[in-house]
Amino acid sequence: MAATALGATDNAARQAFDVFFTSHHREFGRLAYLLSGDQDAAEDITAEAFAQAWGRWEQVSRADSPSAYVRRIVVNLAADRIRGLTRERKGRRLLGATWSERTHGPDVAAVADVRAALRQLPERKRACVVLRHYYGLSEQETARTLGITVGTVKSQTSRGVAELAAMLGTGTDGTTTERRRRGRG
Template structure:
């Protein structure tokens, strides 16, 4: 009776979530990488976010944009990780320990991409999140605001300030030892 209904409903729910997982995992992992700059942590953050989505799947799947909810969870997990790492490393070895060794990357990055990624890590989190969601993920201002839980006006100002700061960092990079 009810047992058969529960099993059937669970199978449908499992199938819906599995399809969502397959469509969104790579995107969420890429978002985590761009927000943290840590390729090793990106898949873990995406997996943690998808676990949270699964826990609330009934509510998430009924929402207007389950993808926006999942991106928001990733953004929050990234922000928490960055804060935690900052607290752990404060006073130990300075900012240099926050950088990952690029030798671990399997990407064939051109120097310009490496420069942008390095500079992006110096942009404060909220500005970085707005830049990444707006330009790397091509989200609208409204979608970005919904993902980050902030107003559209804040998205506009943080994106503009972040773009200006990123441009300044990129202009200053060669002077700071980028090329000999």
């Protein structure tokens, strides 16, 4: 009888996880993409985040916000990946190799400009800007997700947005200096 109850508990947990996965997969995939800038990496990060979440599903499901818990896993995995790429790029430069970024399909010029500018921000600023402005998280939710203070979220978001504006050369009409120069503004 105990084995039957255990099996029912496992089945209920699996069903709850499946519902969670279905509800949040696209959201976490977008977050991983915005943080990593690479579709293949985003898919890997998202899969790994869900694998980690399933591995500790009992803890995740009891959290105040299971989606915030897994969002934090995604942010951490993306940061780990970026740090690894940075080390790899530095190593290649030391060896005299050149690094060229892959691009994935056609992009609208403005989206490509913003994506490139986001990649230039340090990881914490990028995470704050993406979580606050793309996902619309509050300062408190962003702070919980990143494990930092609300004050840090405020300053990093403000500085990140200012740096993006400077990189994009945003004009008063909303177009960028680069797009106006290319005649696309």
